[in-house]
Amino acid sequence: MTMTTSKHASPAASSKAAVTGSEAIVKFLKDSGADLVFGYPGGAIIPFYDALYGSGIRHILCRHEQGAALAADGFARASGKTGVVIATSGPGATNLVTGLANAHMDSVPLVAITGQVATTSIGTDSFQEADIYGITIPITKYNYLVKDPADLLDVLSEAFHLASSGRPGPVLIDLPKDIQTAAIHYRVPRPPAIPGYDPRPAPDPQDVAALAEALALSLRPVFYVGGGAAGCDKELIKLAEGSDVAVATTLLAKGIFPDSHELSLGLPGMHGSKYSNLAINESDLIVGLGVRFDDRVVGDVRGFAPLARVAHVDVDQAEIGKRLSVDLAVHGDLKLALDLLIKKLKPRRRPEWHGRIQELKARHPLTVPSGRGAIKPQAAVKAVSDLTRGKAVIVTDVGQHQMWAAQFIESNRPRRFLSSGGLGAMGYGLPAAMGAALSGPGVPVVLITGDGGIQMNIQELATIRENDIPVKIIVSNNSCLGMVRQWQQFFCGKRYSETVFRYNPDFSRLAQAYGIPGKRVEDPDLLVKAISDLLEAPGPGLLDIQVEKEENVLPMIPAGKGQTDFFGEEA
């Protein structure tokens, strides 16, 4: 077979000034508004960093490439813009892998630029050479190894286009050192033309009509909403309110439909509320919107929503019917589909269903457990919610505290709750919160993390101090890997195998060592005051909250089980 690159870009008529590849990238980034980037330098990317020097682009020097990738992710999720991360070849590039996989799973627009050994050395195992192109094929939406400087500008514009359009995702550009120094003519890149790539497929009006009809006939409809609905919050509210549709939002969709809304069911699935799962179980029509029907929500594919027809609207055709075969499929851009649906659907009141939802919510509320003794972690999360009242970006790490945040934080707008969902990558929280705060969200950024997770990227405290990034850090400190410990309690007869830390640093003093105000709180009576002090003080701060060690996240549907198989209760 032949695999030739036949593209020798025609020199553009416009600006013919010769620049280096690195200068061209910097100019491209500035022109496209990417004026804040995250990264970490090294030998193979020195020419690029040289061009960056004094360029006016703000570069945040993180303390680990994983931190830089996750910071770019937090920046992107909070702002809706494309995050940019830069690393050197070899170890720098491999350190990006978790960040890329995370962005891939959660469909976050990210462009990663990695240095690479010179094209003449590729394939010779030269110093700090790693095949990051090959390594990242399965965890990027697309990736490039630039071998011809004439391709560079088109690659850049295509990369940003791909990352941010359609179902967004991470794109990696591997950039050999000689490409960074090669002389090229700067020109405006060609508009990306990718045959076979349709970022905004129009839904088939007949499919939408069928969905409208199903909705009109349904007595107990539920929207099951995922992260793909991020830009459709207004349409959702209109549809739900117009027709009394109950709305369940996945972890990634939290806030897209207001948690405070009467029709909100909040989180469904493994650690969702009972009322959310019961409503799904009683529903006669589930409409998945920009969502994956993943195993943390739909544990048992065959037993899912036994009374319901299932419809699915998604921009990604490969998601439709992937885990669950659906009765009604609408392939297309979600906003286009919802606009059409709004036109076709006659609003209709469903007082019985509306009443039933209120009844389920009243009968099975999520409550903070009471009792004296140590601080309940749920109480800490609830206090954050009460004190911020939706006016904050809440970022979590991964574990029990993450699920309590999903349960007890009230989030009423998109892009205000950031969490590693699909990959569940511990270490996400601190750098992502940093990136979110740098995106200028206009509200405080509060990180809720665990004593395990924060230690996976603790080095970023230095980045936070250095750049005065006002992240409010709350450590739910149970001296253990709580979520795994919980599984061991439930399913391994309390054999706590390697989940209890026998030593932890004093996080408040550790923060202080990084120049960040740190406090510890143990007394439940002082909890609310301590959190409110943290939120009110200017700049970054850390609060180490000593919480009940053996607290569990409930309700819980064990993995693979159905929507009503609540752990510890007879069916």
Add this chain to the structure above:
Amino acid sequence: MKKIMSILVRNRPGVLSHVAGLVTRRGYNVESIAAGPTENREITRITLVVRGEEHNLDQVAKQIRKLIDVIRVDPIPHEDAMTGELALITVSFTPEKKSEIMNLIGLLGLTIKHIEKDSATVMIAGSAQSVDTAINGLSPFFIRAMARTGLVALPLYDNGS
């Protein structure tokens, strides 16, 4: 079951790794994969033959369709498919069997590419079935080496598609 897919892709470096990697990573068994140029030198056609459960095969087709370099995926229904394959086969024999083998080669309609006193390399191009028939026909003798291209296929295009 078996599924044949004809995949048109942008002729980019790495495109074959993207396609082959995806198929194996998602747990499907590749029976053969063949790639080569088309009438448009910027476009490559890949013919992929995979085995698996029907539902999974639909899923793999969708996943392939989703790859950025993939322009279109045409499933090839076995019956009306325009498919073909080429094989090179080297058989060894004792000198006294030579005439018997030459007869057989003529009977099977194989092209001789190379011949020695105790071995011959023959070529066959045709349907996958005719390749199988040739191999079966030669199998009483010692087949020392064999190379099959894997199936190539062309969908039946309507005018305008």
